Amino acid sequence: MIVRIDRLQTELPPPSDPDPAGAAAVQELMGGRFGEMSTLMNYTFQSFNFRNRQGARPFYDLIANIAAEEFGHIELVAATINTMLTGASPTDDGKAPSASLAKVKGVGNPHHFLAGGQGALPQDSNGRPWNGDYVFSSGDLVEDLTHNFFLETGARNNKLKVYEMVEHPAARALTGFLLVRGGVHQIAYARALERLTGADLTKLFPAPRIPTEKIPECKPHIDQGLHLKLFRFSPEDYREIVAVFNGPHPETGEELEVVDEAPEGFAPNDLPSQPAVFAPDYAPEEIAEIAARLRDEAGLPKKPTGVVANA
Amino acid sequence: MIVRIDRLQTELPPPSDPDPAGAAAVQELMGGRFGEMSTLMNYTFQSFNFRNRQGARPFYDLIANIAAEEFGHIELVAATINTMLTGASPTDDGKAPSASLAKVKGVGNPHHFLAGGQGALPQDSNGRPWNGDYVFSSGDLVEDLTHNFFLETGARNNKLKVYEMVEHPAARALTGFLLVRGGVHQIAYARALERLTGADLTKLFPAPRIPTEKIPECKPHIDQGLHLKLFRFSPEDYREIVAVFNGPHPETGEELEVVDEAPEGFAPNDLPSQPAVFAPDYAPEEIAEIAARLRDEAGLPKKPTGVVANA
Amino acid sequence: MIVRIDRLQTELPPPSDPDPAGAAAVQELMGGRFGEMSTLMNYTFQSFNFRNRQGARPFYDLIANIAAEEFGHIELVAATINTMLTGASPTDDGKAPSASLAKVKGVGNPHHFLAGGQGALPQDSNGRPWNGDYVFSSGDLVEDLTHNFFLETGARNNKLKVYEMVEHPAARALTGFLLVRGGVHQIAYARALERLTGADLTKLFPAPRIPTEKIPECKPHIDQGLHLKLFRFSPEDYREIVAVFNGPHPETGEELEVVDEAPEGFAPNDLPSQPAVFAPDYAPEEIAEIAARLRDEAGLPKKPTGVVANA
Amino acid sequence: MIVRIDRLQTELPPPSDPDPAGAAAVQELMGGRFGEMSTLMNYTFQSFNFRNRQGARPFYDLIANIAAEEFGHIELVAATINTMLTGASPTDDGKAPSASLAKVKGVGNPHHFLAGGQGALPQDSNGRPWNGDYVFSSGDLVEDLTHNFFLETGARNNKLKVYEMVEHPAARALTGFLLVRGGVHQIAYARALERLTGADLTKLFPAPRIPTEKIPECKPHIDQGLHLKLFRFSPEDYREIVAVFNGPHPETGEELEVVDEAPEGFAPNDLPSQPAVFAPDYAPEEIAEIAARLRDEAGLPKKPTGVVANA
Amino acid sequence: MIVRIDRLQTELPPPSDPDPAGAAAVQELMGGRFGEMSTLMNYTFQSFNFRNRQGARPFYDLIANIAAEEFGHIELVAATINTMLTGASPTDDGKAPSASLAKVKGVGNPHHFLAGGQGALPQDSNGRPWNGDYVFSSGDLVEDLTHNFFLETGARNNKLKVYEMVEHPAARALTGFLLVRGGVHQIAYARALERLTGADLTKLFPAPRIPTEKIPECKPHIDQGLHLKLFRFSPEDYREIVAVFNGPHPETGEELEVVDEAPEGFAPNDLPSQPAVFAPDYAPEEIAEIAARLRDEAGLPKKPTGVVANA
Amino acid sequence: MIVRIDRLQTELPPPSDPDPAGAAAVQELMGGRFGEMSTLMNYTFQSFNFRNRQGARPFYDLIANIAAEEFGHIELVAATINTMLTGASPTDDGKAPSASLAKVKGVGNPHHFLAGGQGALPQDSNGRPWNGDYVFSSGDLVEDLTHNFFLETGARNNKLKVYEMVEHPAARALTGFLLVRGGVHQIAYARALERLTGADLTKLFPAPRIPTEKIPECKPHIDQGLHLKLFRFSPEDYREIVAVFNGPHPETGEELEVVDEAPEGFAPNDLPSQPAVFAPDYAPEEIAEIAARLRDEAGLPKKPTGVVANA
DSSP states (O other): OEEEOOOBSSOOOOOOSOOHHHHHHHHHHHHSTTSHHHHHHHHHHHHHTOOSTGGGHHHHHHHHHHHHHHHHHHHHHHHHHHHHHTTSSOOSSSSSSOOTTGGGTTSSOTHHHHTSSSOOOSBOTTSOBOBGGGOOOOSOHHHHHHHHHHHHHHHHHHHHHHHHHOOOHHHHHHHHHHHHHHHHHHHHHHHHHHHHHOOOGGGGOSSSSSOGGGSGGGHHHHHTTTTTEEEOOSSSSOGGGGGTSOSBOTTTOOBOEEESSOOOOBOOOOOOOBGGGTBSOSSHHHHHHHHHHHHHHTTOOSSOSOOOTTO | OEEEOOOBSSOOOOOOSOOHHHHHHHHHHHHSTTSHHHHHHHHHHHHHTOOSTGGGHHHHHHHHHHHHHHHHHHHHHHHHHHHHHTTSSOOSSSSSSOOTTGGGTTSSOTHHHHTSSSOOOSBOTTSOBOBGGGOOOOSOHHHHHHHHHHHHHHHHHHHHHHHHHOOOHHHHHHHHHHHHHHHHHHHHHHHHHHHHHOOOGGGGOSSSSSOGGGSGGGHHHHHTTTTTEEEOOSSSSOGGGGGTSOSBOTTTOOBOEEESSOOOOBOOOOOOOBGGGTBSOSSHHHHHHHHHHHHHHTTOOSSOSOOOTTO | OEEEOOOBSSOOOOOOSOOHHHHHHHHHHHHSTTSHHHHHHHHHHHHHTOOSTTTTHHHHHHHHHHHHHHHHHHHHHHHHHHHHHTTSSOOSSSSSSOOTTGGGTTSSOTHHHHTSSSOOOSBOTTSOBOBGGGOOOOSOHHHHHHHHHHHHHHHHHHHHHHHHHOOOHHHHHHHHHHHHHHHHHHHHHHHHHHHHHOOOGGGGOSSSSSOGGGSGGGHHHHHTTTTTEEEOOSSSSOGGGGGTSOSBOTTTOOBOEEESSOOOOBOOOOOOOBGGGTBSOSSHHHHHHHHHHHHHHTTOOSSOSOOOTTO | OEEEOOOBSSOOOOOOSOOHHHHHHHHHHHHSTTSHHHHHHHHHHHHHTOOSTGGGHHHHHHHHHHHHHHHHHHHHHHHHHHHHHTTSSOOSSSSSSOOTTGGGTTSSOTHHHHTSSSOOOSBOTTSOBOBGGGOOOOSOHHHHHHHHHHHHHHHHHHHHHHHHHOOOHHHHHHHHHHHHHHHHHHHHHHHHHHHHHOOOGGGGOSSSSSOGGGSGGGHHHHHTTTTTEEEOOSSSSOGGGGGTSOSBOTTTOOBOEEESSOOOOBOOOOOOOBGGGTBSOSSHHHHHHHHHHHHHHTTOOSSOSOOOTTO | OEEEOOOBSSOOOOOOSOOHHHHHHHTHHHHSTTSHHHHHHHHHHHHHTOOSTTTTHHHHHHHHHHHHHHHHHHHHHHHHHHHHHTTSSOOSSSSSSOOTTGGGTTSSOTHHHHTSSSOOOSBOTTSOBOBGGGOOOOSOHHHHHHHHHHHHHHHHHHHHHHHHHOOOHHHHHHHHHHHHHHHHHHHHHHHHHHHHHOOOGGGGOSSSSSOGGGSGGGHHHHHTTTTTEEEOOSSSSOGGGGGTSOSBOTTTOOBOEEESSOOOOBOOOOOOOBGGGTBSOSSHHHHHHHHHHHHHHTTOOSSOSOOOTTO | OEEEOOOBSSOOOOOOSOOHHHHHHHHHHHHSTTSHHHHHHHHHHHHHTOOSTGGGHHHHHHHHHHHHHHHHHHHHHHHHHHHHHTTSSOOSSSSSSOOTTGGGTTSSOTHHHHTSSSOOOSBOTTSOBOBGGGOOOOSOHHHHHHHHHHHHHHHHHHHHHHHHHOOOHHHHHHHHHHHHHHHHHHHHHHHHHHHHHOOOGGGGOSSSSSOGGGSGGGHHHHHTTTTTEEEOOSSSSOGGGGGTSOSBOTTTOOBOEEESSOOOOBOOOOOOOBGGGTBSOSSHHHHHHHHHHHHHHTTOOSSOSOOOTTO
């Protein structure tokens, strides 16, 4: 089971200039073979299918716990894409049927507008849907870990390239953060393999061969030590990750560290309505009115209870 | 973000006679168009993409909160499939390369054995992978809710039919539970639409037209009132679901109810190794030995900290 | 535009012993690369996309007209599959949730039961969906005709093999008829190519090299001359097919013939409800009651106006 | 069976400025999940698979009859795309191999030029093929109708957005017409559900919440009452649609109406050859010559018998 | 460029009892994610896309050369499947249309019979086609090698499991050989990574943890030293593989060895016609007659020049 | 088996101005339904699956031998795409993480940069992966040859259109060559069908109806007689192709000719590193250094042994 906390793992900037072509590229980090849907679902299925958990508890805990962090990553990628798409459908007088999407004809992923409400999709940068073939769950622990190390390496590659391709501030905030966190997972799986077999994979770091600290947007996170910490995303479980995630960081030599709770996180921005694509409605104020009434009838306070960054 | 709790939402029986053909059918509830991957990912993306959350908070909270419950459902389907596959690859002397899979040649989904370690896959009953095309996230609240009501109806259909097709005790425990919980979600989305538009969808219940209480395996859950309760799967968020999820149950007339915390859940079974498919290894005892040493070095207690039903 | 006539192009037997494994095989003739969805959609798109129709009218008319006949073929394949699936889900007392589908676990295409109501699907014999990649519409007339000749050849191959694989009377009635009609289309496209280029493709007949008249179930149709006739499936259009479809039949030497109207057809069987899969309902009698009332209110006669074979 | 009438359900303008990027977007209305291929094939399969037709005749007739109208819709979408692509490959001297497609490199859907002859494809706006997974045919009447209502709602959403994205006159003529006709189908399915269950879905109208009459290109069709009429697309069958399609229009309150024959329709434009893509040939005049000779030999009049708008 | 030598890399037994269900399972080794199509195409594309070949020649040579060997592996898998399918369609009197495929209804992959002529397909064990998403070619040498090591590990897993599932002598001959040769490639990529980074991956061997020599069908190949040899599959090129492929075998400690030419190979069996599926014809003797005449006219000797095992 | 020769079948120009949009279009010739992956894999599987080879030797030899030539074609398409992508990611100071891919955001196929290292992919011009459904291998010789003739016709169409769309010198060199060689294969399959059945398909030439000699880039190859020659791509095998490939060229009347060995070919260009996409590394000089050392240790000469055009 999970419980959900309505906060983001890192801070994202509010919407600025829309960038639909950039948003289409960022989709690779969502629904590509090496996107966050893949890391989330690979580790989730591997944890579901893990046999003899008690006998191999530290490894089970490691995979299951990283899976939990990955949910926060698909959430961040979605928030980034949504931020980048905000404002891409200007409405002149706000309402009349017009040509509000004419400017995005031929730009980016048309499904962002035609299928979605200027929102993220489980697709890659070519507009192809994520699919279950991207999940590897052989049940063989050494193989699954080998796969996971490879997957994180491919994911790091993709993040670096999206960084190079998309300069929008939300995309840069995203990739800066994910590069640091993905790096931790890359280390975690390498270390797990080392613990199981003795193979010293740390010599493969960094892969790709560009050090994370060279990327300006990674620096603040490194300064906070986020490149060293594995958070335990559970109140009671996954305590044995400490048995695997320890020893020196392969690049810096600093000691790796388990943090015994989830990070505090940041309130998300409440992104504005986009009436041209009916998100959340052609006339959003009507929904707001109904909602206010329902909240009132339920005895809730006048101010919405949800916490958002731009309240 | 999520935090993960290593417990199941309902109790599943321990492995008994393996049923690989049945496990292949149960995959429909995992990776089919109306499977739990679809409910999880539809509501998750809709919550990510929800614009003007503050203005429509009760609806946002409803979708985001149900998404959280659905994670527990893919977990249950996986556990069921894994239970049903346990024991399907007998090893004579336990080790030597032999024909341990000869009996399952032509039976069930070959990927359960060739690709996985007798484990669940993100595929449907035809062995086709779940894919992102199954996600509908238009951003238009009325449409998304209409979709969700339809999705839950299709899901209920599939659960009823898997119930009829597969008699294995784990499959029956699964469908008995999911029918009750899916029914609650069906009601929640119908009620949300009613609140927004006035349309009385409760007259469509039950859909399909077979009442849930006719199914023996649903009875214990109904007796506990699980057909009436929406759990709030978050310590602090999604408080406004009460503004939508209320009023009478469309079939029984009993009052719907919000429970202000996640259910306690049940410890999962630790399913035994299946060495013929190398899950978690050809020689699982070696991993256990390494794990014991690592746990010791990390100062963990001798007994694994993880809680399982069959410790 | 089309108008629809609720009759089948050939007579099918009523349901007898169900044959779900056979029905799964017959799906190849529906949704396979060379199935009737493919012939229908290839010719339909080619007719839609045909440029300079007036300049090449006889060829346009030929393709557009054959497309119309193909609709009747997907209808026949569906009716065959539905007939073969009828009776595959016995209900003991007719109603209570039980194990009505236990017998078909692991048999045939599970989607016939889990996704459908013992009904046909746009899938092939491997349970994979028909898709638009199967459509070839280059716009180049010589190429499109070359493709169509090849497509009909592949389709004839598939029909012959389904004939050999499935002995159910409905499947045999289907393949017996389709082999004769597909043969006419194969000739039509060969002749069109011959008219355009002079290439004598009739020397390729029969392809595969097994003569149609060797197949007992084809004989009655051949005796009626159905192997020689191209029906004009339009009240006013496609009159110029006579300019292409003429000359001797490549195998028998008999003169080909254009029939200036659609065939009369046969009333379809009204297949019985299958309540175990809720088709058309868990309690079909309730729907019948409502329908009777609605019909009454609309001033329709007591007896349903639809014409079925087994009224 | 069908018979085909070579006319369009609405009038389309002749080719003007080509718009390949727009044509790529319009593909969503053809091969997208909510495109016309989907409405056509969903209702077609549901009608094929309908069990106990006599007992539920008015509902069978409704679905089967709407399926017939949808064929005309894929025809219209194709004609629109073809119109928009006409002229996109200028040939300087008309013949010599040159760079006639250089201008469309990187613009729109490359398959319009590389795979097709500047012609429509069974693909969506991302260039992905339509596939059979988009068909829902559960056999359960209430579910199928719920699906159909949802499908029409998603289709209306897509039409509105394509309207906003593409200003080409052919696209606007198309969406203006389809919005009106799709609206009728949305009502038909809502009404059918109401008749069966009592649920008042008319309160969901319009969905999306933008009224059809606000769209200028819809107005002429509304003025002719096309938003109220369901045509019976069959000479003899589907007479019982009147038992379901009646009562007031959910938005205007006007009485719904069954028209007892197919609409007259409009002659299609004969779109000119595009020799750069060999449609219908690199040297179209040669085909025309052969066609003229064949027609002559067949005793057909000198003037082509086909009726086109621009004869 | 390649030149092709019509011999197999190992000896396969002649057809014996057909095993269509086994043949369906063996397809995983052809078109599965870790099948031989994948190894062939991954290394082929990586060699095509290799930049700065002169600067990294030994690594380029290694990948390009292994790609060449993999072609022989898809050839072997195909020959195995074809052998296993031979005899599965008995014809009573040899010719008349009958029910020659009735026995394989519901058995194995229906496409082996309906789409093919009892022949291999580019599909996996679930009947799903191999696709280009299975190719990883990042251009980053360390990543590509990491991938290749992982790919070979997954491939070894699949071979071991097909070994356990399918006892047919052809399948056992195949897996026995492929396990030995795949093991060499696994070592080659591990060694390449070690040479580039210093990481000692040999500690991961064997992966899965079952030693190859435990498998009886591998023994003869090991006795010939095939587990140590990398053949140079080129008359002039790829000479620098010796710079990487050297040092001790990770399991046995024996010295690895480059063989400076392709192995001699074995003549393939000429598999008999299967007239029920028209392979190569319904009346194969007619083709033989034509071939004999053509050969005669071309001045070829009376006896076919091709070398087959069972001439 | 194959042996591989590290040379190209035709000469390609060195990199000039990058053309990522053009490279995306050229992908159709790689991974499209009619691309070179399709010709390679169709003929390869048909040769693998050919039954009664001795009885039909000339036809087996023809298909098997053309398959071998096609490998050289996928190699050429890859080299072309790689050439066109070279230089598309300028690095300012060569190293620091920057925005080297900003210029290609929204241009061409994003996977060329995000998934690959500015390298070719097994995808089509819409970014969709090649898949095994594109392979037709019925086992029926007449059908397979009919298919192959059709496939080559579709392939010629695609090459002509890519020629028209992409003016980059590498693309023109590619299409000029492939049109000539594809033409030979088109003739070969037409002739084979003629030999088997008597059908004179040469009247369909040229298809599409634009003569190859009209294309300037084809002229040099025609001048060398490449339109007449079938090379035997095997040292010992496939000698019987002469029994089929003979007689006059359908367009020019010149005698067709079998060349008894593979062409000599041309050394490929060694394309430069693209460090912004880490191909072959972020710091390529480090790999070069390691390679030099390894080569030295292996006793190889100082100069790389590989032969490249731009050494």
